[in-house]
Amino acid sequence: MGEGMKTKTAGTNIVSSAALIALLCAGCAGGSLTTREKGAGIGALGGAAVGGIVGAAVGHPGAGAAIGGGLGLGAGALVGDQLQGQENRDHRQAGEIERNQREIERQRYELEQMRRERGEY
Secondary structure: OOHHHHHHHHHHHHHHHHHHHHHHHHHHHOOOOOHHHHHHHHHHHHHHHHHHHHHHHOOOHHHHHHHHHHHHHHHHHHHHHHHHHHHHHHHHHHHHHHHHHHHHHHHHHHHHHHHHHHOOO
């Protein structure tokens, strides 16, 4: 291997390592992960693992892991997005149910007050 090739590989490794560290730090800075982010992370890790295994079978584990990670990231993000949307809908619906329940209780109370005023009790 020539001197230029060693420098290029070392430079690529340094850039890749720096990018990975930056992503990890950025991911940890914002607090808890959303369902969308969890799906993307799981997809990326799973895709990279499967891609690495497939890539190793054909002699290119790094390329396989990179391609699999990218595809897994996209697929995981899509699934996570759908799950996040469902969670948001469920949360809104629970809020509506709670508001309706409070209104029913308020109306029951008013009805009871009206009955007492009329002397029905």
